[in-house]
Amino acid sequence: MNGKKILPPHIEYISVRKTYDRSNWVVRDLDLHVQRGEFLTLLGPSGSGKTTCLMMLAGFEAPSAGEIRINGAPVGGLPPDKRGIGVVFQNYALFPHMTVGGNLAFPLEVRGMAAPERQERVERALALVRMEGFGDRRPGQLSGGQQQRIAIARALVFEPELVLMDEPLGALDRRLREELQYEIRRIQRQLGVTVVYVTHDQQEAMAMSDRVAVFQAGRIEQVAAPEVLYEEPQRAFVASFIGENNLLPGRVLSINRGVCAVEVDGRQIEAAHVGDLPVGADTLVAIRPERVTISHEAGRFANEHEATVEDISFLGDHLRVRLSVCGTSSFIAKIPNIVGHGGILPGDLVRVGWATLDCRALEAESK
Amino acid sequence: MRLRGPRATAVALTLPLLAFIAASFVAPLGTLLSKSAYEPNVANILPRTLAALDGWSGDGPPAEAAFAAIAEELPKARQERTLVRVAGPVNRLKSGMRRVLTRTARQVETTEFAGSWREALIGINPAWEEPDTWLAIQAAGTRFTLRHYLQALDLERRPDGSIGLQPEESRIYMPLLWRTLLVSLGVTLLCLAIGYPIAHLIATSPPKRSNLLLLMVLVPFWTSLLVRTTAWIVLLQRQGVINSLLVALGLTPDSERLEMIYNMTGTFTAMTHVLLPFMVLPLYSVMRSIPPTHMAAAASLGANPVQGFIRVYLPQTLPGIGAGGLLVFILAIGYYITPALVGGRSGQLISNMIAYHVQTSLNWGLAAALSSILLVAVLGLYLIYSRLIGIDRMRLG
Numbered sequence: 001m002n003g004k005k006i007l008p009p010h011i012e013y014i015s016v017r018k019t020y021d022r023s024n025w026v027v028r029d030l031d032l033h034v035q036r037g038e039f040l041t042l043l044g045p046s047g048s049g050k051t052t053c054l055m056m057l058a059g060f061e062a063p064s065a066g067e068i069r070i071n072g073a074p075v076g077g078l079p080p081d082k083r084g085i086g087v088v089f090q091n092y093a094l095f096p097h098m099t100v101g102g103n104l105a106f107p108l109e110v111r112g113m114a115a116p117e118r119q120e121r122v123e124r125a126l127a128l129v130r131m132e133g134f135g136d137r138r139p140g141q142l143s144g145g146q147q148q149r150i151a152i153a154r155a156l157v158f159e160p161e162l163v164l165m166d167e168p169l170g171a172l173d174r175r176l177r178e179e180l181q182y183e184i185r186r187i188q189r190q191l192g193v194t195v196v197y198v199t200h201d202q203q204e205a206m207a208m209s210d211r212v213a214v215f216q217a218g219r220i221e222q223v224a225a226p227e228v229l230y231e232e233p234q235r236a237f238v239a240s241f242i243g244e245n246n247l248l249p250g251r252v253l254s255i256n257r258g259v260c261a262v263e264v265d266g267r268q269i270e271a272a273h274v275g276d277l278p279v280g281a282d283t284l285v286a287i288r289p290e291r292v293t294i295s296h297e298a299g300r301f302a303n304e305h306e307a308t309v310e311d312i313s314f315l316g317d318h319l320r321v322r323l324s325v326c327g328t329s330s331f332i333a334k335i336p337n338i339v340g341h342g343g344i345l346p347g348d349l350v351r352v353g354w355a356t357l358d359c360r361a362l363e364a365e366s367k
Numbered sequence: 368m369r370l371r372g373p374r375a376t377a378v379a380l381t382l383p384l385l386a387f388i389a390a391s392f393v394a395p396l397g398t399l400l401s402k403s404a405y406e407p408n409v410a411n412i413l414p415r416t417l418a419a420l421d422g423w424s425g426d427g428p429p430a431e432a433a434f435a436a437i438a439e440e441l442p443k444a445r446q447e448r449t450l451v452r453v454a455g456p457v458n459r460l461k462s463g464m465r466r467v468l469t470r471t472a473r474q475v476e477t478t479e480f481a482g483s484w485r486e487a488l489i490g491i492n493p494a495w496e497e498p499d500t501w502l503a504i505q506a507a508g509t510r511f512t513l514r515h516y517l518q519a520l521d522l523e524r525r526p527d528g529s530i531g532l533q534p535e536e537s538r539i540y541m542p543l544l545w546r547t548l549l550v551s552l553g554v555t556l557l558c559l560a561i562g563y564p565i566a567h568l569i570a571t572s573p574p575k576r577s578n579l580l581l582l583m584v585l586v587p588f589w590t591s592l593l594v595r596t597t598a599w600i601v602l603l604q605r606q607g608v609i610n611s612l613l614v615a616l617g618l619t620p621d622s623e624r625l626e627m628i629y630n631m632t633g634t635f636t637a638m639t640h641v642l643l644p645f646m647v648l649p650l651y652s653v654m655r656s657i658p659p660t661h662m663a664a665a666a667s668l669g670a671n672p673v674q675g676f677i678r679v680y681l682p683q684t685l686p687g688i689g690a691g692g693l694l695v696f697i698l699a700i701g702y703y704i705t706p707a708l709v710g711g712r713s714g715q716l717i718s719n720m721i722a723y724h725v726q727t728s729l730n731w732g733l734a735a736a737l738s739s740i741l742l743v744a745v746l747g748l749y750l751i752y753s754r755l756i757g758i759d760r761m762r763l764g
Contacts (some may be wrong), residue, residue, distance in 0.1 A: 060663055081675075082668040093664035097682045106678065107668035158669065 006071060008072035009033040010162065010194045011057065016066035018218075026052045028218040030066070034196060036161075039188055041197045041205040042132055044215030046242075050198045053215075054164050057196065059083050070162070081110075086163040086193075090170045092147045094139035100126075100150050101135035107158040125157040128187060145176040154182065156191065165190075165197045169204065181208050202242055206230070214238050236362045239286040246292075248326050250287045252277055252361060262361050265327030269310030270302045271361040282364040289356035292333035294321065295352050301353030307331065309348045325352055400742075403515050403735035408452040409507040413440050418506040420501060429501050434484035437453060437504075441472035453507070460514075461503035467494045515736035540720070540737065547717040548744070550634065551699035557639045558646040558695050559688065566650035566687075571659065581651070588644040596708045599637045603628040603709075629711030637705045642698055648689035653687030693752055697745055717741060 011034040018027040025051040034040045040049035048230060055061040059080035067074050075083060090341050126132050129149040137149055148168055155163050165184070169177040185208050188195050191359050199205055205212045206226040212341040213223040214237070222229060222238045233239035240247060250264035260273040271285050298304060307325035310336070319335040321344070335350060344350060410417060419433035428434075444450040450472055458465040474491045481487060488495040506514070517523060521538040522530050533536070569580045602608045610624045619625060627633060657680065665675035704720040710719070712756060717737060724734035 058667055060666070079671075080663070081669050081671050083667075084669065085667060087664065087667035089660045089664060091658055093660040095664075095679055095683075097663065106665075106670070108666065110674050110678075112593055154668065209584045308629060327560075 007036070008069070008085075010038070010071065011196070012034040012067075012069040012072075013053070013057075014067045014069065016053075016056065016063045018049070018056060019064050020063065024217050027063075030218075030220060032213060032220060032223065034159060034194060036194055038183070039195045039197065039208060039210045041199060041212045042215055043199060043202060043205040043212050044240075046200055048215040049218040050200075050213075050215045051166055054166055054196060054198050058085055058087050058164055062341050075253040084158070084160050084162075086158070086160040088148075088151050088155045088163065088165040088168045090167040092139070092151040093143075094147055094151055094154070096139055098139075099135065100131070100137050100139065100142070103139065104135075104154050104157050105152060107154065111158065121157055125153040128156065128190075129153040129183070140283060142194050145180060148180060149173065149183070152187070153287050156187070156193070160193065162194045162196070163323065165195065167199055168197075169201075170199075176206075177204070184208065206242075214241060216241075232274075233286065233360065233362065235266075236284045236364065239284075239362060241362070244289055244332065245286040246328075246331050248287070248328065249364065250283055250285055250361075252281050252283055254281050255279055259356055260361050267305060267326060269326070269359065270356045271359045272357050274360050274362050277361060277363055283361045285359055285361050287359040288353055289320075289332040290334040290336075291320075291354050292331075293353050294335060294344060295353065296335055298351060302356045303359065304351055304353040305351045307350055309344055309346050309350060311346055312344065323350075323352060370634035399731070399735050400739055401735075402731050402737050404511055404513065406456060406507070406512055406732055407510045408449075409456055409504070410510045411445050412444050412449050412453050413437065413504065414506060416440055416504065420505050420508075423505075425498055425502060427498060428485065428496055431483065431485050433501070434488050434495070438475050438484045438488060441468065442476045445469075445472040445476075456507040456728065456732075457503050460506050461499055463494070464500065464503060467492050467500070467653050469512070471495070509619075512732075515732040516740075518733055519736040519740055540717075541565055543715070543717050543720055544740065544744070550631070550638070550716060551696050551702075552640060554635065554638045554699045555646075555696045557635070558643050559692060561639070561642055562646035562650055562691065563684075563688075566647045566654055569647070569651050570654035570657075571755075584644050584647050592641060592704060593708075595641055596637050596705050599633065599709060600628060601638065603636065607762060629714070631710070631714045633711065634706045634714035634716070637709045638699060638702060641696045641705055645694045645698060649690040649694065650684065650687040653684050653690075657683050689752060693749070696748070700745060701741065 011032075013030045013032040016027060016030040017025060019025050030049075030053065032053075042053055044050045052061060056063050059075065059078060059082075062076070067076060069075065070083070077087050094100075095106070098106065104125055108118045108121055122135065123132070126135060129152055131146065131149050131153065134146070134150070136144070139150065142150065151168070152165075155165075168184075169180055172180065181204060184195075184197075191303055197208065205329075206229075211223055211225055211227060212229055214221045214229065216237050222234045224232075227244050229238060231244060233245075236247060239245045248264045248269070250262040252271065253261040253263050253268065254275050255277075258273050260271055260277070262269045262271050262283055264285060269285055277283055293301065294307075305325050307323040309321060309328055310324055311322040313320040314337075315338065318337055321333045322329070322333055323331045323333060325331045329353075380476075413436075414434055419436045420429055423429040423433070436576065441450065444453060450469060454465040454468045457468060471491050473490060473761045475487070478487050478491070485495075493544045494500050497609045499588065506512075509585040512523070519540050521533050523533045525531055565580070565584065567579045569584070571577075572580060600607070604610070605624045605626070607628075609627065610619070614621050627636070661679055662675050663682070665679040666672070670678060701718050702716060703722060705720050706714050706716045707722070710716070721737050721741075724730045724737070
């Protein structure tokens with residue numbers, strides 16, 4: 001459009017399938033593009049196929065069908081050591097018999113780089129992860145967080161364009177995890193490398209990624225930027241996996257320009273119409289707990305229902321209220337802790353309300 | 368410090384074990400080793416003879432006092448049934464002395480004393496005239512002696528008192544020790560070459576298969592050593608399975624069946640098979656502790672499989688190689704049954720010689736000296752090993 005040559009995506013998965021035993025598909029019909037310089041996270045529960053996807057990209061596993069391309073070229077016949085991809089493992093995989101410096105120099109040595117240049121690169125990589133002066137230590141003498149910094153430096157020291165990270169922060173405690181999330185993001189931006197990151201922690205995925213691919217049972221449910229995933233989930237699994245959602249089963253009554261009426265437990269709810277749900281189809285209506293308002297006045301929202309307060313938990317910045325409404329006794333509302341939150345008590349009869357666009361009618365999971 | 372309560376109980380509980388070790392290991396080993404340098408029998412049985420020989424120049428027969436003393440002490444030893452303890456050691460220093468001593472002892476009893484024991488004894492046996500006879504008795508009479516060690520090292524004390532190598536044709540123990548060391552080294556290397564891939568396969572297989580493979584290593588390990596060794600006889604002998612198969616296939620003519628047993632080949636084959644589990648198990652234990660992501664990481668960093676193996680995997684298995692190697696080597700160096708059964712003449716090792724001297728020639732002093740040298744050799748290798756690799760890094764499974 002502006003005269004630039006159109007480059008292929010950095011990474012393409014084309015109809016990739018993977019099975020280990022010819023009967024269970026670990027990955028099914030995966031299509032995914034990753035752009036150059038992008039931070040893409042594969043997010044999903046354990047066993048959803050995200051790590052297998054990463055291992056196929058690194059070359060440790062071969063797809064059973066389909067093709068993976070890097071820079072437009074298929075990499076099927078390329079062994080892992082010829083792919084030039086940096087990989088960071090969950091258990092760090094630092095070589096215990098070498099010093100930190102030896103670990104970092106290893107990828108440069110096997111590439112036949114001369115010692116002075118090697119030394120300079122190692123120093124630069126250590127500076128990048130803020131571990132200057134640790135070159136002579138053994139990995140065993142470092143803390144978990146320090147080891148992971150070294151593992152990241154080692155995956156970057158030979159200047160790959162693409163770095164894969166397989167749950168790199170999984171073994172660290174929360175504070176360290178947050179610190180390293182920030183560090184990884186800073187390094188990725190600084191170097192402009194493409195990162196494909198695997199995690200089962202949705203907060204981690206939301207905090208770090210340009211885009212997140214949500215995996216379930218070997219399929220991608222949705223690929224989108226974190227805020228899009230949160231605000232506009234396309235499927236019930238995404239709605240329940242990303243953040244918290246009240247999911248109410250119902251049936252589509254009518255559709256009118258992106259808004260549909262859904263019958264839930266004999267009542268009618270107005271919800272955003274997602275996808276191509278036809279009239280009469282089963283649906284799950286997703287409502288974010290923090291978008292629910294509890295009040296005593298009527299007429300403020302399109303959806304208003306009488307509810308009974310079952311339980312209230314005080315969580316500091318907000319109150320978590322469990323209500324009986326629309327045929328469920330576990331409807332959650334999060335009420336911000338601001339002056340005048342109503343003084344509600346368990347057993348009270350209240351009105352809950354939410355806007356039409358804050359609830360989405362999604363395709364029911366049964367297929 | 369006084370021991371009380373649980374500590375005292377703990378110490379008390381280990382006492383039977385300590386007593387057992389002392390009684391069954393330290394004491395017999397100490398006694399045997401002391402025999403290599405301490406031989407008090409002759410000195411105890413012929414004290415007066417030896418005292419009379421004190422100050423004798425060694426040229427010509429000794430003084431009458433020595434003849435008189437031995438004429439009294441030999442019959443006494445015969446009556447007390449201790450003569451054999453004198454005859455053995457002296458006979459080893461001068462062959463034929465066993466007969467001289469026993470006959471003299473018997474005949475002296477019936478000989479009438481006629482003024483000179485010297486003439487009486489020479490009359491019984493002319494050997495009493497030779498200085499060598501008396502030199503042998505004198506040498507056997509020293510309580511502390513290095514002669515077993517000299518013999519074990521193929522050395523001899525020359526008449527002038529200096530120590531030198533024995534003539535080449537009578538050197539047997541040092542060549543045998545060398546052969547034992549070389550065979551042990553060869554068996555160790557062979558075990559490593561065969562055991563390393565097996566251990567790697569077991570360590571990296573899925574649990575079900577690795578358990579099966581481990582069982583295949585362990586079942587022979589649990590089988591009687593004798594059964595395994597004789598199984599090799601069945602396979603390797605001239606009329607055995609392998610030779611018959613080769614002849615049936617026409618690969619070797621019937622007249623030229625291969626000699627694969629009762630020689631060094633047999634010793635090598637059977638010992639490698641018997642000792643293999645001692646190599647596989649420590650290696651397996653070390654390899655299992657190496658995360659599989661290490662090789663994946665090496666590949667992702669650009670190392671091809673050979674580079675990854677040499678730079679990342681092999682160094683991490685060194686403690687296992689050290690432990691397995693040391694275990695196999697030390698067991699091989701003292702191996703006895705297998706070479707005895709399948710070694711024939713050329714496949715005998717130093718332990719078989721020790722067994723010969725303990726059971727057949729009854730030269731316990733020499734057996735003890737050979738054992739001591741073997742022990743020192745093993746300890747020396749152990750020290751070299753711990754200097755090179757560090758004993759704390761060894762993993763014995």
